[in-house]
Amino acid sequence: MTDRAAKKKAVHARLMSLEESELAAAIAHYEAYMADSHLSDRETHDNDDMAIARENADLAHAFEAPVQTHHGKIDAIENTDWSLSDTVGPGAVVSFGGRNFVVCVSTQRFEVDGETYMGISTQSPIYQAMAGLKEGETFTHNGKDVEIESVL
Incomplete structure (x- = not known):
């Protein structure tokens, strides 16, 4: 693995x-x-x-x-596909702005191996702005351009 x-x-x-x-x-x-x-x-x-x-x-x-x-x-x-992905979609782990997000359901912040994550739902505006994008691509959120640092 x-x-x-x-x-x-x-x-x-x-x-x-x-x-x-x-x-x-x-x-x-x-x-x-x-x-x-x-x-x-x-x-x-x-x-x-x-x-x-x-x-x-x-x-x-x-x-x-x-x-x-x-x-x-x-x-x-x-019921979400958790296989590795290079595109932002349900089941993706996305990093940008020094933060890590899990696309599936909204959650409180949680820790894994010393890194902080937060779950976001597919209905959230931030997910809607970045859906389908890949590492290195940008989206606009709250009037600011944000670059996707990584997608798993």
Whole structure:
């Protein structure tokens, strides 16, 4: 395996790990609030107990959207072609302006082998500006010309 392929494989693995962690956290929040929303059949409950249970049910449902979002991101990561590429497209790792981006889904910043990366979606304006370009080509973003330093 080449250094480029190993680097891309490591970035892909970290991206998937990041989203799996985010999904697990969202599920844990959802389940915790759902558990707290159920009243026991063996106890008598006052209005405060019922209000707290209802509030916890509402909070649990608020965490349902992030669960679905992270499921969708994992689906996108799993269904993206991660082979080496010399063109900016889904699954590409792109560097410009001293920063590294992974084209697939939007993420927070993450580290791989001492380098910082951030996921961007194919709907993002910056991706739209550079889609289909190759290393050394330029695109305009926020009124500035930007040169693509590398594409994996």
